[in-house]
Amino acid sequence: MAQSVLRADNVRKIFYVYTDPAGTTVVSSKKQFSLNLWRRRSIYELLALDDISLEVYPNELVALLGPSGCGKSTLLRIFAGLERPTSGRVAFKDQEIKDPDPQRAMVFQSERAVFPWLTVEKNIELGPKLQGVPRAEREERVRRIIELIQLNGFNTAYPATLSGGMLQRVAVGRALINRPEVLLMDEPFGALDAITRNALQDHLIRIWQETRQTIVFVTHDIEEATYLATRIVIMHPRPGRIKGVVPVTLSHPRSRTDSAFVEARRKVADLLGD
Amino acid sequence: MSPALKPAPPFRRLAPIGLALLVLPLLLTAPLRPAAPQERLQRTAPSGPHPPMYRYFHPERTLDPTALIGTTLLAMAALSGARRLLPRRVPLPLVRGTISGGIVLMGWEAVSALGLVNPVLLPPPTLVLTKLAVYWQLGWLQAHALATLWRLALSFLLAFASAVPLGILMGHLPWCAHFLEPVIHLLRVIPAPAWLPLSILWFGLGNASAIFITWMGIFFPILINTLAAVQRIEPAQVETVLTFGGSRWDVMWQVTLPSAAPEILTGTRIGLGIGWIVLLAAENAATLPQAGLGWLILIAQTWLDTPVMMAGLMTICAAAFLMDLGLRQVDKRFALWKY
Numbered sequence: 001m002a003q004s005v006l007r008a009d010n011v012r013k014i015f016y017v018y019t020d021p022a023g024t025t026v027v028s029s030k031k032q033f034s035l036n037l038w039r040r041r042s043i044y045e046l047l048a049l050d051d052i053s054l055e056v057y058p059n060e061l062v063a064l065l066g067p068s069g070c071g072k073s074t075l076l077r078i079f080a081g082l083e084r085p086t087s088g089r090v091a092f093k094d095q096e097i098k099d100p101d102p103q104r105a106m107v108f109q110s111e112r113a114v115f116p117w118l119t120v121e122k123n124i125e126l127g128p129k130l131q132g133v134p135r136a137e138r139e140e141r142v143r144r145i146i147e148l149i150q151l152n153g154f155n156t157a158y159p160a161t162l163s164g165g166m167l168q169r170v171a172v173g174r175a176l177i178n179r180p181e182v183l184l185m186d187e188p189f190g191a192l193d194a195i196t197r198n199a200l201q202d203h204l205i206r207i208w209q210e211t212r213q214t215i216v217f218v219t220h221d222i223e224e225a226t227y228l229a230t231r232i233v234i235m236h237p238r239p240g241r242i243k244g245v246v247p248v249t250l251s252h253p254r255s256r257t258d259s260a261f262v263e264a265r266r267k268v269a270d271l272l273g274d
Numbered sequence: 275m276s277p278a279l280k281p282a283p284p285f286r287r288l289a290p291i292g293l294a295l296l297v298l299p300l301l302l303t304a305p306l307r308p309a310a311p312q313e314r315l316q317r318t319a320p321s322g323p324h325p326p327m328y329r330y331f332h333p334e335r336t337l338d339p340t341a342l343i344g345t346t347l348l349a350m351a352a353l354s355g356a357r358r359l360l361p362r363r364v365p366l367p368l369v370r371g372t373i374s375g376g377i378v379l380m381g382w383e384a385v386s387a388l389g390l391v392n393p394v395l396l397p398p399p400t401l402v403l404t405k406l407a408v409y410w411q412l413g414w415l416q417a418h419a420l421a422t423l424w425r426l427a428l429s430f431l432l433a434f435a436s437a438v439p440l441g442i443l444m445g446h447l448p449w450c451a452h453f454l455e456p457v458i459h460l461l462r463v464i465p466a467p468a469w470l471p472l473s474i475l476w477f478g479l480g481n482a483s484a485i486f487i488t489w490m491g492i493f494f495p496i497l498i499n500t501l502a503a504v505q506r507i508e509p510a511q512v513e514t515v516l517t518f519g520g521s522r523w524d525v526m527w528q529v530t531l532p533s534a535a536p537e538i539l540t541g542t543r544i545g546l547g548i549g550w551i552v553l554l555a556a557e558n559a560a561t562l563p564q565a566g567l568g569w570l571i572l573i574a575q576t577w578l579d580t581p582v583m584m585a586g587l588m589t590i591c592a593a594a595f596l597m598d599l600g601l602r603q604v605d606k607r608f609a610l611w612k613y
Contacts, residue, residue, distance in 0.1 A: 082513055102519040113510035116611040117532045126528070127518040158611045178518060 011088035013049040050239035063229035071240025105175035185217035299384035421565035429488035437496035445504025466491035491552035492545035499541030503534035
């Protein structure tokens with residue numbers, strides 16, 4: 001088998017949850033000690049991820065599937081370099097992941113992650129601009145990305161004038177323009193209505209078929225995972241563990257009413273339900 | 275649509291009555307209009323509780339009240355009448371605003387002309403405008419206005435340059451905010467002019483003490499707004515810059531400043547409003563010798579020259595209004611994307 005793009009070995013992630021003297025609950029990666037003798041902070045440890053080992057290979061479309069609170073977003077953020085594992089090792093092409101990197105571009109769930117003060121093309125241009133790509137090449141890349149996400153004519157539109165589905169396409173294009181080795185998507189279509197979500201899933205499949213981009217995405221929707229992924233990693237909560245890995249061998253584009261699809265979905269649902 | 279359903283435009287119905295009410299003062303004052311210059315002193319009312327020169331027929335006045343009222347009426351009529359004729363319609367708010375402004379101006383002239391108020395205490399606008407023109411031609415008005423604007427600009431620049439970086443620092447570093455917030459909230463509630471006596475002892479009579487208290491007035495609104503904006507930054511936006519290969523410095527330029535800009539502008543608008551208040555209070559308190567609009571108003575008061583006092587107020591009004599108008603235009607650009 002080919003060399004893995006992302007690799008997690010025995011990853012554990014502990015969050016420290018405590019109430020500060022003001023009474024607010026704070027979740028932190030760091031253990032914080034209180035010198036306040038009058039009112040001890042109640043610290044407890046939340047084991048978000050326990051002994052996760054996972055490998056992602058080139059051109060794969062991997063879905064991390066599980067109920068909310070199972071640590072799937074945390075695992076994705078660890079892959080992105082936004083969080084560090086408490087123990088264990090995460091590697092990107094045999095190099096340990098320490099910091100965020102444009103090679104592992106991230107698409108966030110929040111619609112507000114697309115900068116509202118920049119137009120569509122300026123938003124897409126952000127990554128290359130930060131990396132110091134010359135202007136001429138930047139413009140060329142932006143043009144191609146806008147074609148890929150099919151937002152021609154919206155170049156100078158502000159995000160406030162776009163629909164939720166268009167915004168997520170901008171978010172995907174903005175990540176893809178970095179030419180990442182792997183695209184990490186954190187519930188990208190979670191906040192959308194069903195019709196828009198289906199359309200965007202087809203969009204994503206088209207982009208994936210055109211670019212053969214390695215994608216890892218997080219979802220809590222069984223049908224979405226079955227419809228998109230070539231491999232589904234099923235997780236369960238408290239502590240977050242991998243329950244099973246289901247390869248989906250159906251060819252793209254898939255049909256939601258196809259008997260093989262229904263069978264695959266049932267298999268995933270059964271494994272998730274145990 | 276049947277005619278019964280069509281509502282009658284209220285303005286059209288009321289227009290003749292309103293126009294009559296506006297023209298009435300004009301007709302009433304017609305026999306009292308100032309005559310030719312050589313006759314003017316003779317027609318001055320001979321007796322009364324006030325010295326003759328402060329009566330409605332002021333010897334220095336060159337502006338005919340009928341000219342003012344006539345021009346105002348003409349502008350109102352032209353705007354409302356030509357509205358439908360112009361290729362690009364005059365916006366309705368402008369027409370209505372001109373009408374209400376005209377009514378206030380003419381009413382002001384009328385109460386003076388009819389002797390309803392003491393013209394020493396409320397000089398008619400024609401006299402005020404005359405004085406304004408005289409002071410403008412002499413160059414005094416510009417000099418005083420420049421003195422005030424220079425102080426305001428310096429205080430504003432100092433306040434902006436200190437409040438924005440501090441606000442960003444406190445927004446990014448919670449411990450820094452914890453240290454500074456109590457101090458800031460305690461100082462913030464002190465009305466800036468209350469510092470004046472102390473600042474005179476610290477900085478002496480002159481520009482420095484006025485600039486200090488004006489800085490105090492402008493600083494806090496900008497700081498509080500910047501801090502609130504920076505604390506509300508969307509984490510996903512910061513993480514986007516970080517995952518795209520940006521540094522902490524890039525986060526500052528790409529996320530912190532743009533997303534806080536509208537609120538910094540709001541703080542600036544509030545701050546400048548307070549700055550005018552504080553600076554004029556300082557100038558009115560005679561801390562600044564020889565120059566400034568506040569000082570002009572103060573000196574005019576000692577001469578009982580109310581038209582000049584009014585002229586000073588009008589100049590402040592114009593300058594402050596233009597400033598706020600400019601900032602509102604900037605704000606309109608933010609409206610394209612503001613949450």
